[in-house]
Amino acid sequence: MALPRVLRTKITPPPLNPRALPRPRIQQVLQEALQHRLTIVQAGAGYGKSTALTALAASHQPSIWYQMTGDDADVLVFLLHLCHATHLALPDLEELPVAFLESWDGTRGPLPASAVVDQYINALAGSLPAPTLLILDDIHLAAEASDISLLLDRLIGLAPHSLHIILAGRPPIQLPNLSRWRAQGEVLVIDQSDLAFTATEVASLFATHYGYELTPDEISELITATEGWAIALQMIWQSLRSGSSATLDEALLHQASSLDSLFEILAGEVFARQPADVQDFLLRSAVLHEMTPEICDALCDAPHGSSTAMLAYLRRQDLFVTETGGGSLRYHHIFHGFLRQLASPEQRREWNLRAAAFFQERQDPDTAIFHLLQAGDPAAAASLLDSYGPQLLASGRLDSLKGYLDAIPPDVLQQHPALLYYLGDLARLHSRFQEALGWYQQAGSLWQARSQPEGVARALRGQARVYLDTVNPRRAEELLQESIRVSDEMEGRESQARLYELLAENRLNAGRPDEAERLRQQAAALRAEGPSDSQLLYRVLLRTGRLDEARRKLEEQL
Secondary structure: OOOOOOOHHHOOOOOOOOOOOOOHHHHHHHHHHHHOOEEEEEOOOOOOHHHHHHHHHHHOOOEEEEEOOHHHHOHHHHHHHHHHHHHHHOOOOOOOOHHHHHOOOHHHOOOOHHHHHHHHHHHHHHHOOOOEEEEEEOOHHHHOOHHHHHHHHHHHHHOOOOEEEEEEEOOOOOOOOHHHHHHOOOEEEEOHHHHOOOHHHHHHHHHHHOOOOOOHHHHHHHHHHHOOOHHHHHHHHHHHHHOOOOOHHHHOOOOOOOHHHHHHHHHHHHHHOOOHHHHHHHHHHOOOOOEOHHHHHHHHOOOOOHHHHHHHHHHHOOOOEEEOOOOOEEEOHHHHHHHHHHOOHHHHHHHHHHHHHHHHHOOOHHHHHHHHHHOOOHHHHHHHHHHHHHHHHHOOOHHHHHHHHHOOOHHHHOOOHHHHHHHHHHHHHOOOHHHHHHHHHHHHHHHHHOOOHHHHHHHHHHHHHHHHHOOOHHHHHHHHHHHHHHOOOOOOHHHHHHHHHHHHHHHHHOOOHHHHHHHHHHHHHHOOOOOOOHHHHHHHHHHOOOHHHHHHHHHHOO
């Protein structure tokens, strides 16, 4: 089964929460984004950034929505989701580089990301309705990667004037040209002081949504204690509602050293007042990024569908859950962290292993690897990555593969020659050729020690690719011939075909294009199905003087 490359819940605006307080003041401030090239919404967790942006997206069309996660630090993942989010909001927009991204073969090398951004900008410039919002929520989860920051900087700087970009996150956002745009008056900044609840909003929240009339003194005390922090106000109400505190004065008696400490104290009280089955569910489900009835059933050893009622209870009780664009639920970031620290290491390990098994069965290796690493089982994660690595490479998700490999301890890596081989591929594709040779040689030695000739041949091909890339045809020829000798009768038609293609490329490097063309044709004849190495074909066409044909074939890929 082909794995989905785009998670639709990330590009679908969440539904409006009917229990959220309408805040006309904030919406009026956000409307000013339509007068600026860039708007930065910067505040800590729990200040209502996502809630306010969801309301903005619902009130203004078209709005492109992209809820970012740590996975989006991968350039290909980021660009794919950006293009699909744009297509979802603007279905009639043509020439988005979606097909190019979805067909990208990562073994060609790093994605030409700047060119993809330029094509995206051209598509917008051609027929973008005016004005259009592009909302990137939780941008801090991906923008720490320098490649993503550079792409964002290029997009913001070159986007058509009718596109207004909103970046929402927690820490300060750093972009190369941010200072220049600020000096030109093109940046609107909305921070915690803007998002904090005012006295009027606090009074309205408690009266309209909580049915609790506050006196002027109580409003003043709440503002002083919480500094208008939305999630702290909600937690105080939960403390009153659950009976942990009989009065508002009692709820505010906590001598917390900070707002975070106040939240933890109140959250502990709210948690303690929940029934035992709810507490157990909260602890188990806290290992998840997103909650659905199916995964929660698996974690809780519950009959099929039993968790539906529990999730509905969490929503009714406003226990700090948020609905995603796809209908699943997630905990608020602060409450999520609070719950995670309550479970013992043994419990977290058991529940993460259960989650990993669930996602492996559902053929979702990314989420399964995440949970295996969270469970402290890098050996199992490495075994899964053995078979998943080629798909990550072929799909161009080089940053994702590197992130997984970085999380595997060196002693575990040494037990998996395929992972060492992937490290060689990553180094070679980024032109770190000496490093690549070292990884390929390590992988080959391990395969040799295990009497696995197909692995040895694979490592030899990897080394040959280094010499092909650095135009050393003599050494490449030696390694390729050795690979053919080692793998004689051991590998399938596809592997043999790729060997012929590598030999063909080597002949090109040696200035013998006619021989290269014959070898390429032999490779094509060997294949039962699937395309030959297109990059090699283009080089053969160019070196044999067929420039127009090469140009046409390249244009067909765009």
